[in-house]
Amino acid sequence: MMNKNPEIGIKPATIGVTAAAGFLAAGVACGVRYEGRRDLGLLLSEEPGCTAAVVQTTNVLKAAPLPVTKEAVATGNVRAVVVNSGIANAATGRRGLEDAYRMQALAAAELGLEKEEVAVSSTGVMGEHLPMDRIEAGIKEAVASLSESGSGFAEAILTTDTRTKEASARVQVGDKTVTVGGVAKGSGMIHPNMATMLGFITTDAAVEKESLQSTLRRATDRTFNRVTVDGDTSPNDTVLLISNGAAGNTPLTAESPDYPAFEGAVEAVMRQLAKEIARDGEGATKLVEVIVEGAKSEEAAAALAKAVVGSPLFKAAVYGEDANWGRVLNAMGYAGTPFDPEGVELYFGPIKVFANGEPVPHREAEANATLAGDEVQVVARLKEGEASATAWGCDLTYEYVKINGSYRT
Amino acid sequence: MMNKNPEIGIKPATIGVTAAAGFLAAGVACGVRYEGRRDLGLLLSEEPGCTAAVVQTTNVLKAAPLPVTKEAVATGNVRAVVVNSGIANAATGRRGLEDAYRMQALAAAELGLEKEEVAVSSTGVMGEHLPMDRIEAGIKEAVASLSESGSGFAEAILTTDTRTKEASARVQVGDKTVTVGGVAKGSGMIHPNMATMLGFITTDAAVEKESLQSTLRRATDRTFNRVTVDGDTSPNDTVLLISNGAAGNTPLTAESPDYPAFEGAVEAVMRQLAKEIARDGEGATKLVEVIVEGAKSEEAAAALAKAVVGSPLFKAAVYGEDANWGRVLNAMGYAGTPFDPEGVELYFGPIKVFANGEPVPHREAEANATLAGDEVQVVARLKEGEASATAWGCDLTYEYVKINGSYRT
Numbered sequence: 001m002m003n004k005n006p007e008i009g010i011k012p013a014t015i016g017v018t019a020a021a022g023f024l025a026a027g028v029a030c031g032v033r034y035e036g037r038r039d040l041g042l043l044l045s046e047e048p049g050c051t052a053a054v055v056q057t058t059n060v061l062k063a064a065p066l067p068v069t070k071e072a073v074a075t076g077n078v079r080a081v082v083v084n085s086g087i088a089n090a091a092t093g094r095r096g097l098e099d100a101y102r103m104q105a106l107a108a109a110e111l112g113l114e115k116e117e118v119a120v121s122s123t124g125v126m127g128e129h130l131p132m133d134r135i136e137a138g139i140k141e142a143v144a145s146l147s148e149s150g151s152g153f154a155e156a157i158l159t160t161d162t163r164t165k166e167a168s169a170r171v172q173v174g175d176k177t178v179t180v181g182g183v184a185k186g187s188g189m190i191h192p193n194m195a196t197m198l199g200f201i202t203t204d205a206a207v208e209k210e211s212l213q214s215t216l217r218r219a220t221d222r223t224f225n226r227v228t229v230d231g232d233t234s235p236n237d238t239v240l241l242i243s244n245g246a247a248g249n250t251p252l253t254a255e256s257p258d259y260p261a262f263e264g265a266v267e268a269v270m271r272q273l274a275k276e277i278a279r280d281g282e283g284a285t286k287l288v289e290v291i292v293e294g295a296k297s298e299e300a301a302a303a304l305a306k307a308v309v310g311s312p313l314f315k316a317a318v319y320g321e322d323a324n325w326g327r328v329l330n331a332m333g334y335a336g337t338p339f340d341p342e343g344v345e346l347y348f349g350p351i352k353v354f355a356n357g358e359p360v361p362h363r364e365a366e367a368n369a370t371l372a373g374d375e376v377q378v379v380a381r382l383k384e385g386e387a388s389a390t391a392w393g394c395d396l397t398y399e400y401v402k403i404n405g406s407y408r409t
Numbered sequence: 410m411m412n413k414n415p416e417i418g419i420k421p422a423t424i425g426v427t428a429a430a431g432f433l434a435a436g437v438a439c440g441v442r443y444e445g446r447r448d449l450g451l452l453l454s455e456e457p458g459c460t461a462a463v464v465q466t467t468n469v470l471k472a473a474p475l476p477v478t479k480e481a482v483a484t485g486n487v488r489a490v491v492v493n494s495g496i497a498n499a500a501t502g503r504r505g506l507e508d509a510y511r512m513q514a515l516a517a518a519e520l521g522l523e524k525e526e527v528a529v530s531s532t533g534v535m536g537e538h539l540p541m542d543r544i545e546a547g548i549k550e551a552v553a554s555l556s557e558s559g560s561g562f563a564e565a566i567l568t569t570d571t572r573t574k575e576a577s578a579r580v581q582v583g584d585k586t587v588t589v590g591g592v593a594k595g596s597g598m599i600h601p602n603m604a605t606m607l608g609f610i611t612t613d614a615a616v617e618k619e620s621l622q623s624t625l626r627r628a629t630d631r632t633f634n635r636v637t638v639d640g641d642t643s644p645n646d647t648v649l650l651i652s653n654g655a656a657g658n659t660p661l662t663a664e665s666p667d668y669p670a671f672e673g674a675v676e677a678v679m680r681q682l683a684k685e686i687a688r689d690g691e692g693a694t695k696l697v698e699v700i701v702e703g704a705k706s707e708e709a710a711a712a713l714a715k716a717v718v719g720s721p722l723f724k725a726a727v728y729g730e731d732a733n734w735g736r737v738l739n740a741m742g743y744a745g746t747p748f749d750p751e752g753v754e755l756y757f758g759p760i761k762v763f764a765n766g767e768p769v770p771h772r773e774a775e776a777n778a779t780l781a782g783d784e785v786q787v788v789a790r791l792k793e794g795e796a797s798a799t800a801w802g803c804d805l806t807y808e809y810v811k812i813n814g815s816y817r818t
Contacts, residue, residue: 061742126735320814326535333470358502405729
């Protein structure tokens with residue numbers, strides 16, 4: 001049902017944050033919050049002289065690691081990331097900021113790097129301080145266990161996620177093959193305007209810094225920012241993209257003939273991670289894909305699609321496998337984008353349910369059947385223009401309520 | 410815990426839509442969707458020459474009755490309302506609009522009024538046509554059973570609501586006592602920007618039309634628009650205010666010395682109805698009141714308070730009786746209003762949990778205990794200015810998911 005992008009490699013040995021040449025990673029258990037689960041990840045480019053780009057949350061409240069990472073990307077050549085799960089280091093005041101700087105300094109010292117070469121990230125519960133002795137021990141252990149496998153890192157960044165999320169893509173740039181790999185974590189507190197809590201993307205392409213930043217911004221808007229689980233935008237959201245040039249290509253800029261191919265690879269990796277985040281939303285049983293076509297701009301199409309995937313009423317109906325198209329139309333109606341409801345055609349899978357301002361006669365059981373699987377697709381065709389956009393979400397379930405009624409305890 | 414407004418009378422015999430002099434109402438069962446439950450309501454002012462004001466949904470999709478009622482309020486002297494529950498007459502095309510006009514005409518004919526004196530309203534499922542033969546029979550029965558009791562009307566407008574919502578207030582205007590009464594229905598698809606699906610407010614005060622409209626607008630913004638159950642704004646939302654002058658006061662305008670007292674009474678009635686809607690949100694077990702103080706404007710305070718009551722993560726935590734203040738702060742952070750998080754003081758009931766950018770040490774069990782009852786109050790004090798606002802919502806429960814996973818079936 002979903003479009004699978006053919007260029008995405010799903011070979012276990014090569015996906016994820018170490019798929020691109022020259023990247024090593026580790027994930028260790030240091031007991032940040034729970035015993036015996038990986039909760040500290042480390043990522044390193046063996047190549048120096050990397051360029052990096054970052055997109056962070058729009059929340060007024062920003063977790064302590066965010067300014068530290070922003071400063072590193074702005075002033076240094078970030079080539080390493082240290083990240084913990086379990087405690088978000090958010091709403092932790094001056095001590096929280098000191099802890100984030102200390103994580104950076106500890107990782108830099110162990111790796112023999114400048115502080116400005118290390119990005120820092122945290123995810124987990126808010127309002128608690130990090131156990132810095134355990135973090136320190138974890139960093140030492142992680143440095144000692146760096147390898148070409150990204151799977152430990154992918155595990156170490158999870159919170160209520162039920163599975164790891166990794167992807168990769170390869171494209172030709174001149175006479176070189178470049179690889180883009182990535183890892184993400186999501187689950188709860190997921191909403192457009194920095195959707196995912198954490199995403200780390202790596203590439204062995206050599207890319208000029210400003211181009212890299214604009215590519216990350218654009219790809220984030222089209223992928224992670226098109227996902228909603230629950231409308232809650234977290235203070236920790238960060239997507240970081242590091243390029244190390246290990247592929248040996250002539251450095252790319254936005255003007256390079258092969259740049260669209262590279263940008264497409266970045267977007268493809270991030271799109272797959274975004275869909276995995278939606279599919280693994282807290283309590284989710286179904287991935288929901290909403291496609292809006294015929295809008296007057298991509299922004300309008302995206303706003304309409306995001307309103308639908310974000311509607312609790314629609315999400316509950318999907319869970320109940322009730323093809324309640326009225327809720328789709330209703331959510332589009334409050335998206336803040338003008339359109340003519342009479343010009344809308346609505347489809348649940350292949351079943352047309354609404355057109356010309358009225359229900360299209362159809363067998364309800366047939367429409368409901370389009371919701372029976374674990375991937376659901378709803379399409380809205382407008383008569384406003386030529387633009388389209390896709391947004392991803394999940395159903396709203398008892399389990400979501402259960403998880404979030406007792407997350408801290 | 411909540412401030413009870415002392416001027417609101419809770420005497421069963423006098424509250425509701427017939428509390429003001431000269432109003433009659435009826436509620437009958439005509440089988441719009443279910444057998445044996447009241448589903449058609451009729452409201453009439455015995456006094457002619459009423460003035461009326463209306464505020465309707467901001468949803469691009471507007472149910473068929475909305476333009477009919479808007480036109481009546483604009484061109485006529487609305488003194489009667491006919492309303493059905495069960496079917497929303499939304500997304501029903503040309504036939505839906507014809508049905509709404511026909512409901513108006515049928516009620517006008519039975520009551521011996523001009524069509525423009527009758528407002529029309531519907532609530533229920535979208536995308537289905539009204540059974541006009543039953544509506545017609547119901548209107549006849551309702552006209553025959555008009556009385557000074559508003560309780561049948563209050564019942565007839567309910568859908569998934571679990572109880573009726575009525576209120577009234579009395580104030581002195583010159584040497585006359587004027588009464589404001591009201592009824593509302595809410596439950597699901599409830600969100601700021603016309604919060605409640607339906608509210609009908611009546612007063613025996615004589616009030617000039619433009620003043621009445623601005624009073625309704627302002628009171629709606631401060632009451633119904635401060636309620637959220639699930640973030641879904643319905644296409645049927647309507648609040649109608651009718652004044653019939655039966656109190657015999659010199660007609661009020663916005664400049665009258667007693668106007669603030671009258672406006673206060675309208676707002677008090679609507680506030681009580683708004684809180685009842687929040688308390689009776691689909692699946693709700695708790696009324697949640699969030700007060701934001703020290704904001705730089707009432708709009709900013711309202712935006713912050715509404716973001717908190719609207720956060721699914723916060724709502725689920727309230728259900729789980731987990732005083733997860735991080736989710737309060739986080740929701741404020743994405744409200745779209747700038748503020749300094751370091752300047753925020755957060756309280757769960759009387760327990761201070763956050764100040765100066767850090768958690769305030771407190772016993773978690775004590776903070777959780779503030780969530781144990783059926784009314785929950787959270788206060789956020791900012792250091793941005795002098796303005797404050799209150800918003801109301803409810804917890805997110807398994808039952809909400811259950812109701813909305815199977816509403817149509």
